[in-house]
Amino acid sequence: MARRRRATTGLDTELAELPAELRWREWMARVEAVLFAAPGPVDRELLARVVGRTCSIELVIEDIREALRERPYELVAVAGGWQLRTRPRHAEAIHAAFGSEPAPVQLSETEMLVLASIAYHQPVTRGALGEMIGKAVSRDVIAALRAGDFIGPGPRSPQPGAPYTYVTTAGFLSHFGLDTLRDLPDIEALEDAGLLDTVQLRAGGFPLPGDDEDDLGPENGEDEEGD
Template identity: 30%
Template sequence: MSEESIRHIQNIIEAALLAAGKPLNLDQIRELFTEEERPARQVVEHALSQLEQACADRSYELRKVSSGYRFQIREDYATWVGRLFEEKPQRYSRALLETLALIAYRQPITRGEIEDIRGVTVSSNIVRTLMEREWVRIVGHKDVPGRPAMYATTRQFLDYFNMTTLEQLPPLSEIRDLEEIGREIEQKIQAEIQFDTPAPEAEDAASSADEDHDESIPGTLH
């Protein structure tokens, strides 16, 4: 295939990613083309690689996440781009961040198991917020009396935190304290700005009276 053909495919992919407003995987990108002109997966991968290199000196980058490929602003420019939006920076309660961390590291996990580790009741508001953000989903029910729901993270969770797999989470051997894990997640949330999508509506850390009121943090994750 000629360089001109590759550039044509590259331009089509670039236009589609800019317009999509969400990540596109290889199959979705190939579906942009008619059956007669559809490039092989290797050709699409090569065009994506060329696009990534073309963005090397730009304020945005081509990033591969769990759901596919997307353009996004580089973190170095987040401060300036963030001023375009009227929303306050996202704020999440410590209890929510700890709950999300436990689900990410211990999935699948039940609400009762989260409460056993944290030592406090998990607010229904926390679970609802995580489900509404589509960071967490129910993946089954534990085979014990009451058959409690088991929670796990989603592709959207990986996408939001710029990961392709859960293996990219910091190893527990390096981060063991729940508060420290919560801070890691909060830093990622504060830095995350999509190329063409404003941040979701902020969740005020102090707004929910029914969230956990504990001031103590359990010592470690085991």
């Protein structure tokens, strides 16, 4: 009896009995259903649970995107997976319907500067971050970024005392709509868009990617505890 129950509840991912066209449609429907129900980005491993070994997840994703071309939501690559998101042009209608706009995550100027430093220079210790921006980075700033799921602990530094390093998280990628860290905008693009003043950053002691100041040397008195 137990054997029959396992057989009837197991999901047939191969769908070998279906014609090729119907099998493909079913795989598309399953993937879209999982994406619709998921609270966040869905990675390849999870999607592989509902489609067969011969199914190309990338091609399924492409076909779903094409099918949603005229819909008010789209399928985007984010945080190493995929997620259904409403299109930005419908934001005003959504806000009008629900009466209020979701409160954005508020980061201070210092927190944004530290987060940018980690994003472009990770893994990096708190002491190195202080040298980059020209002042000590408090544990409160690190704690705030960790509480917001923007950063997490990285590998221990090989420096004396083996201080903690910090790296960005999948939450960071999701919040900023990035698939991987390779999608981080380059400094020139940010400057051209008026979103970054490199002169001001350099004046404040923040070394930009590719600057000679990236080699910061050993840290003195580092006492990271990973908090």
